[in-house]
Amino acid sequence: MKCSLILAAGLFLLPVGGAAQGISDAQIAAIVVTANQVDIDAGRLAVERSSNDKVKAFAQLMVSDHSGVNKAATELVTRLKVTPQASPTSQALQAGGDKNLAHLKTLKGAAFDKAYVDHEYAYHQQVIDALDQTLIPAAADAELKALLVKVRPAFVAHRDHAKSLQSSRSDER
């Protein structure tokens, strides 16, 4: 619950629907890079700390996939000569990510795995909502918008993967 509240504090700062025009492409770029980096950092911690093979493999996948997405995003904004610009949303995402890491570091074993996977499910759902309601509608550059559309299925796949880990954990009880 604590992690979800931290997460919500970041992504709920995003305006929705008609208010989306308030975000610039430079701010969107920073939000995307931060959103990926936050998940990479959590993944690295889980690779190091988890003793569950499935959770560890998932965490490694998060590191790999989000690094790939960030690489593509960075290449695009560099080519477009867009300099990512911090915003209250990207700053809150980073702060939320830091707090999540601090919380996870207090946990061990099954409690760590549960907190990590639960957060991953909620985090990816929140990012999907942000993509649908704010980031994609607000993106002005066609290539940036296309990139956001292209990365969305990866977030969906990760959310569903986290859900399957939650389900398998329930089955093991």
Added chain:
Amino acid sequence: MRIRPLVTVLVLPIAAILAVPAMGFTVANETRTQVHTVLIEGMRFQPQDLTVAAGDTVVWVNRDLVPHTATSPSGRFDSNEIAPGTTWTHTVRNTGEFGYICTYHPLMKAILRVK
């Protein structure tokens, strides 16, 4: 009358030689294999259900931003990592129905039917 033996000796063997590649070409046509493409895009294999003939070649094209694999859990084929923007080519030899997944994203599933 003297021409006939010449026809027999020279023309018929030449015709026979010419006929060999012609026959070979016909056989090749009958067994011509096809190349099929499976796009990996949007975290899905497209098409998810593909039917090919034994001897055909299948090319998996990764258009996603993340790496994938095309892996038959039964061990019939395994691409290993297909990096973003790259392809993996596999010629199928045995008939059967082979479900396969991406080992990185195990919810990505598809089937290859070889007839």
